Amino acid sequence: MTLRLDRVSRHFDVGGETVRAVDGVSLTIERGELIALYGPSGSGKSTLLLLAAGLDRPDSGSVSWDGVPVPLGGRAADRWRRDTLGVLLQQPQLVEGVPLHRSAGLRLEARGMRRSQARLAGIRALREVGLGHRLEHRPDQLSIGQRQRAAIARALTTDPALILADEPTGSLDSQTSAQIVDLLDALAHERGRAVLIVTHDPQLAHRADRVLRLADGRLSEPVHDPADLSPQP
Numbered sequence: 001m002t003l004r005l006d007r008v009s010r011h012f013d014v015g016g017e018t019v020r021a022v023d024g025v026s027l028t029i030e031r032g033e034l035i036a037l038y039g040p041s042g043s044g045k046s047t048l049l050l051l052a053a054g055l056d057r058p059d060s061g062s063v064s065w066d067g068v069p070v071p072l073g074g075r076a077a078d079r080w081r082r083d084t085l086g087v088l089l090q091q092p093q094l095v096e097g098v099p100l101h102r103s104a105g106l107r108l109e110a111r112g113m114r115r116s117q118a119r120l121a122g123i124r125a126l127r128e129v130g131l132g133h134r135l136e137h138r139p140d141q142l143s144i145g146q147r148q149r150a151a152i153a154r155a156l157t158t159d160p161a162l163i164l165a166d167e168p169t170g171s172l173d174s175q176t177s178a179q180i181v182d183l184l185d186a187l188a189h190e191r192g193r194a195v196l197i198v199t200h201d202p203q204l205a206h207r208a209d210r211v212l213r214l215a216d217g218r219l220s221e222p223v224h225d226p227a228d229l230s231p232q233p
């Protein structure tokens with residue numbers, strides 16, 4: 001199971017100027033790998049993640065999973081995302097107005113699992129991310145860090161083969177952040193998932209098998225020594 005980006009570019013026209021958000025990036029992520037994508041603000045990390053997830057269309061280049069192009073629209077894209085991908089965006093996407101215990105299993109329900117079973121699996125996932133005491137809460141009653149963890153729980157219910165996460169520890173305190181780092185580490189190294197994480201968090205980058213550094217939409221040399229990970233602006 002391999003995600004492959006081959007010379008992928010995404011440019012934006014802003015006020016008559018071209019912003020090369022992602023500029024000819026090639027990379028592969030194999031199962032069992034945890035890869036951190038590191039780089040200053042505006043270097044193209046989130047754009048690259050959206051391209052990898054099939055949530056945005058590259059201007060050139062290709063994105064494939066196991067040698068098959070990642071579908072970019074319609075039911076095939078929905079199916080691919082539901083069956084293969086767990087994606088965590090910077091702003092956690094939750095079902096507003098609904099208590100967590102009712103929404104956490106929705107991905108499994110969409111796959112045809114019985115509602116009662118899906119909810120139980122959702123509750124197990126919420127407990128795994130330390131939200132067992134917040135099952136009755138709606139998203140608007142949660143802190144940002146709790147929302148982030150609820151989104152992680154929901155993404156993981158389907159046990160996705162590929163996990164793409166944008167700053168998953170960005171708004172967490174150090175203790176919760178350490179739990180999420182352990183969880184992502186285990187997903188890659190014990191459960192054989194392919195995990196790509198955009199992060200500014202050295203704690204998380206240090207657990208990665210490879211740290212890719214992005215600057216102005218281009219990958220530079222991989223970081224071999226974690227001491228090289230200076231804080232990013």
Ligand SMILES: Nc1ncnc2c1ncn2[C@@H]1O[C@H](COP(=O)(O)OP(=O)(O)OP(=O)(O)O)[C@@H](O)[C@H]1O
Nearest residue numbers: 012014019021039040041042043044045046047048
């Ligand atoms: N939809 C868009 N329209 C126009 N420009 C965009 C769009 N999305 C991103 N950009 C530009 O592309 C560049 C890369 O943005 P991106 O969000 O990928 O950076 P980033 O590395 O994730 O930054 P941060 O760490 O601050 O989240 C920036 O210059 C940004 O302004």
